[in-house]
Amino acid sequence: MARKHRPQQRSPLPRALFFDEKADRIRSCESKDAHPSYEVARAHALSNGMGDVLNAYECTYCGQWHLTRRREQAGR
Ligand SMILES: [Zn+2]
Numbered sequence: 001m002a003r004k005h006r007p008q009q010r011s012p013l014p015r016a017l018f019f020d021e022k023a024d025r026i027r028s029c030e031s032k033d034a035h036p037s038y039e040v041a042r043a044h045a046l047s048n049g050m051g052d053v054l055n056a057y058e059c060t061y062c063g064q065w066h067l068t069r070r071r072e073q074a075g076r
Pocket of ligand 1 (some may be wrong): 032034064
């Protein structure tokens with residue numbers, strides 16, 4: 001038990017942040033259907049019988065609305 005945990009807070013990795021942003025963009029935007037408004041996104045979820053499962057959120061990348069499972073995004 002000689003090893004100690006290395007603190008990881010003091011080692012920012014710009015490359016990792018850049019990569020993560022790109023991955024996040026694909027995960028939360030490019031891989032999903034985009035809807036022009038909250039109402040349209042909600043209607044799409046309801047038409048699939050997923051109204052209780054999916055949340056609509058305004059995308060920071062494309063400015064449109066995507067659907068996500070509620071467990072992924074807590075809050076309202
Ligand atoms: Zn988007």
